[in-house]
Amino acid sequence: MDVIGLAAEALKPISDEGTIVQQGWYDESLKRLHVTLWKLRDTEDAHSDDECEIEAASIQVNIWSRSDQQTLVKRIKRLMKKNGFLFQEGNDQTETDTGIFINAMRFLILKEAEETEE
Template sequence: MGKSPDIIKDTSETLKPVSGRGITVMQGWYDKNIKACHVTLWDLGETDDNFSDDDAEGVTLSVQVTIFSQEDEVELAREIKSLMKADGFSFEGRNGDDSEPEDGIYMKAQRFSKFYESEE
């Protein structure tokens, strides 16, 4: 296999329309020092897939995309889902609604996966 796929890099590229508007898109988790809306990317791991003759024909990588904001970012979540699906990611699900956060920070997490074929 040649260069290993990078789910964080691919997700960052896919979300360029979001970061291009000044919304921080970064690898990691919630940063209390960022007061504005920000989006975090978290690598959820990989699984070998599409076996033929006991060899995996590729790997599926998963990522969680989480929006942290002082507002309920429903439209941004829809935009992210649409961008990800348009770029070949599969939508795997999202967390339950966090409509009344105790700390005043809304969190919307969505999980996606993408299959990468092995290079011979």
């Protein structure tokens, strides 16, 4: 499952408005608000007859900015949920050395496993 692609598609309305949404981590060169997508893990769940029936993947979505972005946090949660993601947890913090504010959110998605050709 391409969890990064699924999350990027879910957040397309935000990127269409000009906010950078990209895979990876903080990009100091941007010097402005941006959102990053980081795959945490993927697993196979719900096995039957030695075959995976459900794929699960978790992703972290970070907002990097100079101020708290609670309105954007709520919008990201809404968009991700609308696209089948389950919100797991979130955390807000400020890096004291750089003054960068981070709104971090973790999501889980479950999908029916695709049949593979052998």
